[in-house]
Amino acid sequence: xxxxxxxxxxxxxxxxxxxxxxxxxxxxxxxxxxxxxxxxxxxxxxxxxxxxxxxxxxxxxxxxxxxxxxxxxxxxxxxxxxxxxxxxxxxxxxxxxxxxxxxxxxxxxxxxxxxxxxxxxxxxxxxxxxxxxxxxxxxxxxxxxxxxxxxxxxxxxxxxxxxxxxxxxxxxxxxxxxxxxxxxxxxxxxxxxxxxxxxxxxxxxxxxxxxxxxxxxxxxxxxxxxxxxxxxxxxxxxxxxxxxxxxxxxxxxxxxxxxxxxxxxxxxxxxxxxxxxxxxxxxxxxxxxxxxxxxxxxxxxxxxxxxxxxxxxxxxxxxxxxxxxxxxxxxxxxxxxxxxxxxxxxxxxxxxxxxxxxxxxxxxxxxxxxxxxxxxxxxxxxxxxxxxxxxxxxxxxxxxxxxxxxxxxxxxxxxxxxxxxxx
Numbered sequence: 083x084x085x086x087x088x089x090x091x092x093x094x095x096x097x098x099x100x101x102x103x104x105x106x107x108x109x110x111x112x113x114x115x116x117x118x119x120x121x122x123x124x125x126x127x128x129x130x131x132x133x134x135x136x137x138x139x140x141x142x143x144x145x146x147x148x149x150x151x152x153x154x155x156x157x158x159x160x161x162x163x164x165x166x167x168x169x170x171x172x173x174x175x176x177x178x179x180x181x182x183x184x185x186x187x188x189x190x191x192x193x194x195x196x197x198x199x200x201x202x203x204x205x206x207x208x209x210x211x212x213x214x215x216x217x218x219x220x221x222x223x224x225x226x227x228x229x230x231x232x233x234x235x236x237x238x239x240x241x242x243x244x245x246x247x248x249x250x251x252x253x254x255x256x257x258x259x260x261x262x263x264x265x266x267x268x269x270x271x272x273x274x275x276x277x278x279x280x281x282x283x284x285x286x287x288x289x290x291x292x293x294x295x296x297x298x299x300x301x302x303x304x305x306x307x308x309x310x311x312x313x314x315x316x317x318x319x320x321x322x323x324x325x326x327x328x329x330x331x332x333x334x335x336x337x338x339x340x341x342x343x344x345x346x347x348x349x350x351x352x353x354x355x356x357x358x359x360x361x362x363x364x365x366x367x368x369x370x371x372x373x374x375x376x377x378x379x380x381x382x383x384x385x386x387x388x389x390x391x392x393x394x395x396x397x398x399x400x401x402x403x404x405x406x407x408x409x410x411x412x413x414x415x416x417x418x419x420x421x422x423x424x425x426x427x428x429x430x431x432x433x434x435x436x437x438x439x440x441x442x443x444x445x446x447x448x449x450x451x452x453x454x455x456x457x458x459x460x461x462x463x464x465x466x467x468x469x470x471x472x473x474x475x476x477x478x479x480x481x482x483x484x485x486x487x488x489x490x491x492x493x494x495x496x497x498x499x500x501x502x503x504x505x
Contacts, residue, residue, distance in 0.1 A: 095418040097448045099235050099394035100265055101287035101294055102438035104344075108291060111347035112340045119337055128331030131342055134349035138267060138290075138357065139282060139300040141274040146299040146324050147345075149338035152264040152285035155297035156182055157189070158319040159260050159281040160227075163305055165313035166190040168226040171216060171257065173208045174198070177236035177424035182229060182262065189314065194225075204426055205385040207234075207241035210249035217253035227258040227280075233266030236424040238396040238433065239384045240270050247278040258308060264288060264297075268352055269364045269393045269437045280305040288393070289364075291351070291438040292344045355482075362481045364392035367436040367445055369478075371395045374449045374471040378456065379464025383431050393437045394421065397452075398430060403461055405432045412455035418448060442475045 096103050117123050135145045148154055164170065167190065172183050174197040186193040196212050197203065208230050217225065228250060233240045243261055250259060258280040263272050268289030274282050279302065286296035301321070309321050323334040352360055368390060375382055375397055383396025399405045409420050409432050421433030434452065436445055449468050456463060479485035 090417050092417070095416070095444070095448055095451065097435045097444075098419050098421040099238075099288070099433055099435035099437065100285075102289070102291055102435060103440070104293055105291055105351070105439040107351065108344045108347045112293075112344040114340070114343050116339050119339055120332065124339070125331035127342060127346060128328065128333070128337075131345050131349065132328055132331070134346070134353065135298065136300075137353060138349065139274045139284075139298075140272065140276065141282075141300050143275065143303065144301050144306070144325055144328065146301065146321060146328075147333075147337075147342075148297045148299070148319075149295065149336075149341070150297050151294055152262075152283065152297045153181075153185075154319070155264075155283040155285065155299055156185055156262065158297075158299050158316075158321075159283050160186060160189055160191065160229075161312070161314040161316040161319050162299070162309045162321050163258055163260070163281060163312055164189075164191060164226055164308075165311070167192060169194060169220075169224045170227050170229055171196065171213065171225045172229045173213065173231075173241075174203070175206075175208060175231050175237065175239060175241060176204045176234035177427070178234060178262065178264075179231045180425060182231070186229070193229075202385070204234075204237050205239070205383060207239045207386060207389040208246055210242065210245040213246060214249035214253045217250060217255040217257065220255065223256055225255070225257050227260050229260045230262070232261050232263035232272065233270050233391055233393050235265040235394065235421075236396075236427060236433075237383050238391040238394045239386065239389050240266065240391045240393075241389065243272075243279065244277045251278075258305060265393050265437075267298075268357075268360060270391065271361055274300045274302075278302075280308075286341070286345065289360075289437055290345065290348045292341065292348055295338055295341050296345060359482050361392070364437060366478060366480065367440065367442075368392040368395065370442075370445060370471045370474045371434055371436050371449065373474045374452075374467030377465045377467040377470035378453070380461075383427065383433075394433050394435045396423075396427070396431045396433050399432075400461060403459065404429050408432060408455055408459045408461070411458050412451055415455060415458065416451040418451040418455075420452070442480065446471060446475070 170193045183193045260281045261279050262283045264285040265288045267284040282300040284298045286292035287294040327334045381398035423431040453468050
């Protein structure tokens, strides 16, 4: 077993769907000396990160920043808006939706889990029509919130949140819309205000490229109003004291100062690049990885191409092949970490993360390690996924790069010039 003080040469390939690799620029920011969290310098930092994270959520309303994991932000969302015994409508899209349901039970809520048939389980996104139908039957409005996962990290399915909002509105139901985008934020398109979300939950260790330890609740005015009626016990998670302190850039308790340094740097990096371009490169990486999986002749866990995640791809193993054995071989031979199958998908699939601090060569190396590992484990491959990804990335340069600009300019002057530039 590898000891903590022993490391292979070169960098470890961390290609799980979070925590994602932390850029050196963020690591350097986090190494700055800790400052007084009650002093004027901290206030400036606090106000800056709060304003910056609102841009990432695409909201003009408050965003709460917790020194906690995403699980803490789940609890905060439920405990601030609901009361013991409240009915909550949830949708089973995968492992993390299931864990959120278990939390609701532990908190004394009454979650109702909408599920697809077993043959479709964990392979499809949220079905807004089923939500609308259930809400129409709730004439007494016992259901107080609809909770769904935006990007289900266990399956690689990204659900249509705007359609869920339309379903709630079509049913004429007052339920809050509460969304988990822990793995989606800053990697997949997300619009808190435009999509009418009341509470959005997220975390630091995915598209924001930070270590674990910061999580978020983005709020709507309706959610803040609901929090004033909530009877759920809470203290650390309570929004009211945090919102009051945040007005001046402070927190009611000791915040994670050095992680906030990192968050500040991460926000600068994302906003300097431009959020649209950040999302475009994630979409492109996802397409390149899926081309590789298709070339191998293997199945993708998500069965709805329109809902393919730009954050990760679930790769299903042929019958009789243990996905964890494949992962272990790839880790031992190539120092490459891939995501395990979770819950119902345990042993059936592995997950390739393509998010955050990544580039084409990172993914080409990752796919090379996967292809070699699959062959070592005796998995029969239809063709070379590595070659398919290489061709896709070569023919489709990253948006904003000099190569992409040259192709665009050549395309505008005619096909012959475009071919010359590509060659």
